[in-house]
Amino acid sequence: xxxxxxxxxxxxxxxxxxxxxxxxxxxxxxxxxxxxxxxxxxxxxxxxxxxxxxxxxxxxxxxxxxxxxxxxxxxxxxxxxxxxxxxxxxxxxxxxxxxxxxxxxxxxxxxxxxxxxxxxxxxxx
Amino acid sequence: xxxxxxxxxxxxxxxxxxxxxxxxxxxxxxxxxxxxxxxxxxxxxxxxxxxxxxxxxxxxxxxxxxxxxxxxxxxxxxxxxxxxxxxxxxxxxxxxxxxxxxxxxxxxxxxxxxxxxxxxxxxxxxxxxxxxxxxxxxxxxxxxxxxxxxxxxxxxxxxxxxxxxxxxxxxxxxxxxxxxxxxxxxxxxxxxxxxxxxxxxxxxxxxxxxxxxxxxxxxxxxxxxxxxxxxxxxxxxxxxxxxxxxxxxxxxxxxxxxxxxxxxxxxxxxxxxxxxxxxxxxxxxxxxxxxxxxxxxxxxxxxxxxxxxxxxxxxxxxxxxxxxxxxxxxxxxxxxxxxxxxxxxxxxxxxxxxxxxxxxxxxxxxxxxxxxxxxxxxxxxxxxxxxxxxxxxxxxxxxxxxxxxxxxxxxxxxxxxxxxxxxxxxxxxxxxxxxxxxxxxxxxxxxxxxxxxxxxxxxxxxxxxxxxxxxxxxxxxxxxxxxxxxxxxxxxxxxxxxxxxxxxxxxxxxxxxxxxxxxxxxxxxxx
Numbered sequence: 001x002x003x004x005x006x007x008x009x010x011x012x013x014x015x016x017x018x019x020x021x022x023x024x025x026x027x028x029x030x031x032x033x034x035x036x037x038x039x040x041x042x043x044x045x046x047x048x049x050x051x052x053x054x055x056x057x058x059x060x061x062x063x064x065x066x067x068x069x070x071x072x073x074x075x076x077x078x079x080x081x082x083x084x085x086x087x088x089x090x091x092x093x094x095x096x097x098x099x100x101x102x103x104x105x106x107x108x109x110x111x112x113x114x115x116x117x118x119x120x121x122x123x124x125x
Numbered sequence: 126x127x128x129x130x131x132x133x134x135x136x137x138x139x140x141x142x143x144x145x146x147x148x149x150x151x152x153x154x155x156x157x158x159x160x161x162x163x164x165x166x167x168x169x170x171x172x173x174x175x176x177x178x179x180x181x182x183x184x185x186x187x188x189x190x191x192x193x194x195x196x197x198x199x200x201x202x203x204x205x206x207x208x209x210x211x212x213x214x215x216x217x218x219x220x221x222x223x224x225x226x227x228x229x230x231x232x233x234x235x236x237x238x239x240x241x242x243x244x245x246x247x248x249x250x251x252x253x254x255x256x257x258x259x260x261x262x263x264x265x266x267x268x269x270x271x272x273x274x275x276x277x278x279x280x281x282x283x284x285x286x287x288x289x290x291x292x293x294x295x296x297x298x299x300x301x302x303x304x305x306x307x308x309x310x311x312x313x314x315x316x317x318x319x320x321x322x323x324x325x326x327x328x329x330x331x332x333x334x335x336x337x338x339x340x341x342x343x344x345x346x347x348x349x350x351x352x353x354x355x356x357x358x359x360x361x362x363x364x365x366x367x368x369x370x371x372x373x374x375x376x377x378x379x380x381x382x383x384x385x386x387x388x389x390x391x392x393x394x395x396x397x398x399x400x401x402x403x404x405x406x407x408x409x410x411x412x413x414x415x416x417x418x419x420x421x422x423x424x425x426x427x428x429x430x431x432x433x434x435x436x437x438x439x440x441x442x443x444x445x446x447x448x449x450x451x452x453x454x455x456x457x458x459x460x461x462x463x464x465x466x467x468x469x470x471x472x473x474x475x476x477x478x479x480x481x482x483x484x485x486x487x488x489x490x491x492x493x494x495x496x497x498x499x500x501x502x503x504x505x506x507x508x509x510x511x512x513x514x515x516x517x518x519x520x521x522x523x524x525x526x527x528x529x530x531x532x533x534x535x536x537x538x539x540x541x542x543x544x545x546x547x548x549x550x551x552x553x554x555x556x557x558x559x560x561x562x563x564x565x566x567x568x569x570x571x572x573x574x575x576x577x578x579x580x581x582x583x584x585x586x587x588x589x590x591x592x593x594x595x596x597x598x599x600x601x602x603x604x605x606x607x608x609x610x611x612x613x614x615x616x617x618x619x620x621x622x623x624x625x626x627x628x629x630x631x632x633x634x635x636x637x638x639x640x641x642x643x644x645x646x647x648x649x650x651x652x
Contacts, residue, residue, distance in 0.1 A: 020314065025306070032313060039320050046328030076276060076327075080320060083283045087313055090290055094309060098302040113303040113381050121440040121502055122574060122582055 005045040012038035025095045025105040032091060036084035040077045047073030140209045147196055151205040151218045153189040154228060154267035157182055162260035172251040176243050179256040183236040186263060190229040197225045198628070202635060202645035204273060212646045213334035219273025219646055223473050223632030226625075227400055228270040230477050231393050233614070234484045235263045237607035238389045241488055244603045245385040250295045259389070262288035269397050273646060275323050275409075276333045278401065282316055282365070289394060292386045293378065304378030311374040315364035322357035329354065336646035338409050339639055348412065355413030358405050359421070365398030366454050369428040375451060376435065380443035384494065387443060388487030391450045392480045399457045399476055406461060407469060407636030414464055422462035426556040429455030433563040442490045442500045442571060446483065449526060449567070452560055453479040456541060459553050463544050469633035471540030474625060478533040478618065482525045485611035489519050492608070493575055495599040497591070503582045505575040507591025512599075516576040518612055523568035525615045528561040533618035536626065 016038055019031025047070040055071040057064050099105050102112060161182025168174045197203055197220055206215035239259060246255045265285025272278050293305045327333055329350045330341045342351055360371070367375040375395070379387050406414035406421075414421070432452025439445035453475065460472025490500065492515055497505040509516045525532035538557060545554035580590030598604075618625050635642050643651045 028310060032310070032317075035314070035317050039317055039324060042321060043324040043327065046324045048328075073327075076324075079276075079280060083280070084317075086287065087283075087309075090287070091309060091313070094290075094294070094302065094305055097297070098306050101299045101302050107306070110303050110306065113300040113307075114377055119440065121438065121570075 001049045002045055005041065005049065009038055009041050009045065012041065023106050023108050025099070025107060028107070029088070029091055029095055033084075033088055036080070036088070040080055040084075043073050043076050043080065138211060138214075140206065140211060144205060144209070147192075148203055148205050150189055150193040150196055151203055151220055151271060153193070154186055154232070154271065155264055157186045157189055158260045158264040158267060161185075162257045162264065165257040165260055166254070169252060169254060169257065172248045175251050175256040176239060179239045179260060180236065182260060183232065183239050183263070186232040186267070187229070187236055190225065190232045190267070193220060194222070194225040194229050194628070197222055198631065202641050204645045213332050213337035216277050217273035217334055217336070217646055218271050219336065219642065220271050221632060221635040221642060222628050223400070223403065223635065224270040226473065226477060226628050226632060227396065227480075228267045230480050231266050231270070231396075232263065234389065234392045234480055234611070235259060235266075237484065237488075237610050238385050240603060241385045241388070241491075241607040244598050244601070245383055245491060246295070250383065253295055254291055255295055255383075255386075258288045258291040262292065262389070262393075264288075266393055266397055270400060273335050274333055275326065275335055275338065279316065279320055279323055282319065282397070282401075285394070285397065286312055286316060289390060292389070293382050295383060295386065298381070301381045304381035307374050308378035311364065311371075315361050315371075318357055318361035318364070322354045322361060325350070325357070326354045334646065335404070335409055336639075336643045340643060340647075340651070342410055342412070351410060352413055352416065355406070355410045355417060358410075359402070359417060362398045362402045362405070363424065366395045366402065366458070367398070367428075367451050368424050368454055368458055369431045369451070372428070372432075372451050372454075376444055376447045379447040379450070380441060380500075384443070384487060384491030388484045388491070391446065391487050392484035395450060395454055396457075396476045396480055399454060399472070402458070402461055403469065403472060403636060406464075408639040408642055411639075414461070418462050418464055421458055422550065422553055425455045425458035425462050426553065427455070428452070428458060429556055429560040430563075433560050433567060436567040437563065437570075440502050442493065442502065442505075442575075443487070445502075445567065445571065446486055446490060449486075449564065450479075450483050452564060453483065453526075455560065456538070456557055459545070459557060460541055463541075463548050463550055463553065464637075465544055465548055466630070466633045466637045467540055468544035468548070469636045470626070470629040471537050471544055473632045474540060474629040475534075475537035477625060477629070478525070478537055478615075481611050481614050481618075482522055482533065485608055485615065486519075486522050486526060488604075488608050488611070489515065489522060492599050492604060493519070495596055497575065502571060502574045506578050506580040506582075506584060507576075507589055507593065509576040510589060511591070511593045511595060514605075516572070518608060519576065520572055521612060522615065523565075523572055525619065526568060527565040529565065531616075531619045533615045533622075533625075535619060536622040537629075540626075540629075 016031045016035035019027050050069045053068045055068045164178050202221045204219045206217045208215050262285050265281045268281030294301050329347050364371040429452050432448050436445045436448035457472045457475050460468040494500050496508050496511045525534045528534040528538040542554045579588045584590045
């Protein structure tokens with residue numbers, strides 16, 4: 001199961017990186033979203049896949065008697081999902097506001113903070 | 126579940142002895158800042174009360190961090206585990222001298238920023254949450270310095286990042302939105318890279334506790350995969366720390382927010398990245414550091430030199446300071462590249478110095494803008510007559526940032542250059558000294574243009590054309606107290622460096638010989 005997931009994750013990462021390198025802000029944002037999900041899958045796979053046995057310890061035992069599914073990656077992914085979701089929400093608003101104010105969604109044309117053709121600092125004293 | 130239902134020996138799973146009261150100091154910085162942030166959020170509309178609440182809680186934070194540092198120096202590395210679960214199952218907070226020192230210095234800078242913000246942040250800025258963001262930013266910063274769990278470190282990075290977004294766009298100006306887009310996207314990519322490395326590390330070693338990772342990585346057997354993880358961590362935190370060539374988000378964004386926000390960011394945020402690099406390559410993956418040391422050295426030197434050369438090419442004072450922040454990161458990375466205990470001590474000492482002096486320089490730049498009406502070196506002039514005190518303050522800070530005695534920048538450079546020469550890295554020592562010379566030129570030019578000459582560009586020699594009005598916004602203790610506090614520390618550390626030297630050496634020793642760190646987490650039986 002893990003090799004198939006590894007290939008899928010690789011696919012996710014390549015799509016995400018391709019989109020992140022785009023000049024259109026919306027495509028970059030889509031790249032960020034896919035990037036985050038690729039990482040979630042990566043953590044999931046890192047915890048090894050075993051779905052048949054739920055991670056519940058029988059009442060009479062202290063430790064599970066058979067190999068069970070790993071519950072920790074789910075906790076990690078849940079944290080990562082919440083964080084990446086809130087970041088994505090902020091980025092969407094930021095990108096929309098930037099588009100409103102700057103009149104472009106092309107990151108190459110966003111030069112308000114760093115104007116092109118700046119003159120050199122004063123040379124003499 | 127009542128204890129009688131099952132005959133369970135809880136000592137197998139939990140620490141049964143109660144936490145000593147003093148050890149609560151480990152989590153006190155987080156509790157104080159979260160509580161203060163919540164209170165500030167509740168009083169969001171009461172714009173007069175907010176600074177008071179923030180200053181009270183940040184004073185408490187400074188006291189808690191000072192107490193924590195004193196306790197760490199007294200008792201060695203301290204550990205507290207969530208729910209008292211035995212490590213590596215509970216999330217551990219592990220504090221050593223490096224973490225406690227950086228937390229203390231950061232909280233002092235945050236307090237200074239809160240006071241400076243009284244004048245710099247207007248009503249609308251307060252209503253949009255400068256003070257809640259400031260306190261929550263400190264939660265993230267302190268959490269990152271104090272945690273002993275690598276996934277937890279990721280969470281604290283995200284806490285400080287989202288707070289920094291909020292502060293960066295306060296004011297909603299065009300340039301701010303432009304800068305924020307680049308800052309936000311590149312920092313999110315960096316934290317995601319950090320998370321990828323953490324996921325892979327968990328897949329390899331099956332643990333997230335830093336001490337446990339150090340133990341299992343040292344046991345050997347996974348050198349190849351761990352090298353991949355190490356390189357990913359290096360890339361992620363180099364982006365966070367603004368190391369060349371992944372630093373272009375910093376000069377694109379740090380000159381856009383309110384000056385107090387820029388001062389805070391310049392002081393704190395990049396240093397958290399440096400801290401993570403020191404922690405990971407010192408304690409967690411020392412073998413990988415050994416193999417990467419040449420790469421780190423090249424990155425360090427490139428960061429120092431491109432930073433200071435970038436500063437020489439700037440007209441805007443804030444952008445010049447942004448490049449100096451980058452240049453300082455290079456010196457800290459040089460300490461990591463050399464990797465001996467004195468070099469690591471130099472890196473920690475430099476981080477402390479850089480936090481204080483960069484914040485103070487940005488604040489001084491804010492006052493210069495208020496007096497001279499501009500951040501441009503072409504338009505500034507004659508400020509010496511307007512405020513001789515500011516001229517003296519800026520000159521002292523300029524000497525400090527260049528590493529000239531008797532200020533705080535001198536000692537870490539002495540440590541670093543000495544360590545580089547002793548370890549046979551003469552080229553690193555040369556680069557540090559060259560950077561110091563170029564920094565002196567860069568900031569000396571600012572002083573000559575802004576303070577020494579009589580007016581804006583084109584003023585004839587000996588004439589005074591600048592208007593010398595000191596506006597109300599830079600009168601009063603709200604401006605001078607924080608600058609005075611930071612400058613006082615810069616001078617004090619410069620004149621009496623013994624204490625900071627000892628603390629840095631204690632911190633460096635934990636990085637180079639992490640046995641004390643491991644024993645603090647797993648008990649004294651660890652070999």
